Amino acid sequence: MTGQIAIIGAGPSGCFLAQALLKAQPDLRVDLIDRLPVPYGLVRYGVAADHQGTKGVTRQFARLFERQGARFFGNVSIGSDIGLEDLRGAYDAVVLAAGLSADRRLEIPGSDLPGVHGAGKLTRALYEHPEAEALPELGARPLIVGNGNVAIDLLRLLAKSPEELEGSDLGQGPTDWLAASGIEEITITGRSPAAAAKFDTVMIKELGKLADVSIRVIDAGESDDPDAQKKLAALNALEGGAGARRITFRFGLTPVAVEGSDRAAAVRFSTAQGEETLACTSVLTAIGFDTPGDLPRDALLREERDGGLAEGLYATGWFRRGPRGTIPDNRADAGALAERILGALSPDPGKVGAGILAGLDEITDYDGWCRIDSAETANPPPGRCRAKITTREGMLGLARQEDTQ
Amino acid sequence: MNIQVLYGTETGNAEMLAEDIVAELEADHTVAAVNLADFDPSEFDTGTLYLMVCSTYGDGELPASAQPFAEKMAAAKPDLTGVHFGIFGMGDREYDETFNGGPATLAALMTAAGATQLGERIAHDASGAEMAEDLAFPWAEDIVAMAGDALGQAA
Numbered sequence: 071m072t073g074q075i076a077i078i079g080a081g082p083s084g085c086f087l088a089q090a091l092l093k094a095q096p097d098l099r100v101d102l103i104d105r106l107p108v109p110y111g112l113v114r115y116g117v118a119a120d121h122q123g124t125k126g127v128t129r130q131f132a133r134l135f136e137r138q139g140a141r142f143f144g145n146v147s148i149g150s151d152i153g154l155e156d157l158r159g160a161y162d163a164v165v166l167a168a169g170l171s172a173d174r175r176l177e178i179p180g181s182d183l184p185g186v187h188g189a190g191k192l193t194r195a196l197y198e199h200p201e202a203e204a205l206p207e208l209g210a211r212p213l214i215v216g217n218g219n220v221a222i223d224l225l226r227l228l229a230k231s232p233e234e235l236e237g238s239d240l241g242q243g244p245t246d247w248l249a250a251s252g253i254e255e256i257t258i259t260g261r262s263p264a265a266a267a268k269f270d271t272v273m274i275k276e277l278g279k280l281a282d283v284s285i286r287v288i289d290a291g292e293s294d295d296p297d298a299q300k301k302l303a304a305l306n307a308l309e310g311g312a313g314a315r316r317i318t319f320r321f322g323l324t325p326v327a328v329e330g331s332d333r334a335a336a337v338r339f340s341t342a343q344g345e346e347t348l349a350c351t352s353v354l355t356a357i358g359f360d361t362p363g364d365l366p367r368d369a370l371l372r373e374e375r376d377g378g379l380a381e382g383l384y385a386t387g388w389f390r391r392g393p394r395g396t397i398p399d400n401r402a403d404a405g406a407l408a409e410r411i412l413g414a415l416s417p418d419p420g421k422v423g424a425g426i427l428a429g430l431d432e433i434t435d436y437d438g439w440c441r442i443d444s445a446e447t448a449n450p451p452p453g454r455c456r457a458k459i460t461t462r463e464g465m466l467g468l469a470r471q472e473d474t475q
Numbered sequence: 476m477n478i479q480v481l482y483g484t485e486t487g488n489a490e491m492l493a494e495d496i497v498a499e500l501e502a503d504h505t506v507a508a509v510n511l512a513d514f515d516p517s518e519f520d521t522g523t524l525y526l527m528v529c530s531t532y533g534d535g536e537l538p539a540s541a542q543p544f545a546e547k548m549a550a551a552k553p554d555l556t557g558v559h560f561g562i563f564g565m566g567d568r569e570y571d572e573t574f575n576g577g578p579a580t581l582a583a584l585m586t587a588a589g590a591t592q593l594g595e596r597i598a599h600d601a602s603g604a605e606m607a608e609d610l611a612f613p614w615a616e617d618i619v620a621m622a623g624d625a626l627g628q629a630a
Contacts, residue, residue: 086487089487120569121569122601122602123567123568123569123600123601123602124567124601126488126601127486127487127488129488129491130486130487130488130491133491237602270533270534271533271534272533272534272535272570272573275534275570275573276569276570300534397486398485398486398487398532398539401485401486401487402539
């Protein structure tokens, strides 16, 4: 035994860290612990249902458990099932890779009106997260605040026709919801000028393939910067189309209030020229993510330096760096952090490791996930590559069938 | 045969495939996987077959680990006459316009320096139904067979 490391969160940043640790030191004991009964976090519940290529990264993660000796402990909540300090006592090092799953709130008057929805909350419902709320009524003219990649994902899914979702893993409920949405027009707004917008150019180009939309790009402006010019060119190339759903890109709009008597009916913005109010039937906020509050993130990160928080305690991925950077950006972080953890590791053979979890009920393991995965992919409906098990009970039921075949 | 599997990766998928190709070939050949980030163009050798595995990132660009290699190629301008390589691209047809832009750039860098490409540039689609290795293993075998003749002549 050369040391025991617990990683909290089996999403991409946790898995990439486990990969880097085990590559550097193959006989290390690495345990990935997740709140959900299933692994892969953001890849399963955050990467868009129609971006299956991006989800292909799970083939690397499967290898962690199948060949590299990592173990998965699902359905374990840090805080309620076991304390962080208990875990630190049981392992030589603990890494927080819990991500950021809560929507950053739009802190303006009216943002608590019915009809204002966070993008994370909405995409969790679309991707059938077991704790998701019901999909809401968006009305004919939703307005999106924010234009990063999460906002563009949402825009694209809302604008797609049923045929364009072929090959995805969008579930039956969300598929029916989209088909019945009655959306006529989507307005997407950003605070900065288009040249400084947060979306990636490739995400904008992808919108050019949408079959049934007509797109307007208003005041995209100009730039001297070559990267920004690419962005602007991609945006301007979207302009036009004769499809039924209208999409309007707006820039330089800072939201100041959500207006409406009993539900969101408009957003008032400040602009370079003064103020402007855009009517809508719902407001979708995609302005970043925050901790859901299950771990005291601010306090934990107070002394953070290069991923180290305290002796034997580290953080990686979005939990450490905030809601910025793509999946591979977090992979780049993992190599450096693994080196740092291994450099400081002084294994204590007296530590009980996963023994600390022994008293907990209904822990799922990797074999349990494989049974869930097989059940989901064995008979997907036509045009779908997977039909997710949508409830925690359903997942636990399948995971439990151990040794009964 | 001496074979190096040079990979350019961003997410790690190309690295995994490179390692799988090594495992597939190592019974019959002397073969190793090398990250393009750690490879210097001065190391190219006419007696070695180079199997290149490369993804695409962002807007049709080279993946992070291939970028330092491209910079070294631009700075050193090596003469790669007599160097043989095959190239396997990993991409995602969700991003049609820029599909396999990374490997196309890499192949162009090699041939512009005088290297000889064996076989066609193969492109795997991450959004397709096929596994990358199901395309890559037969591709590697084909290139190795072609190289048997080509490297023999060069020696």
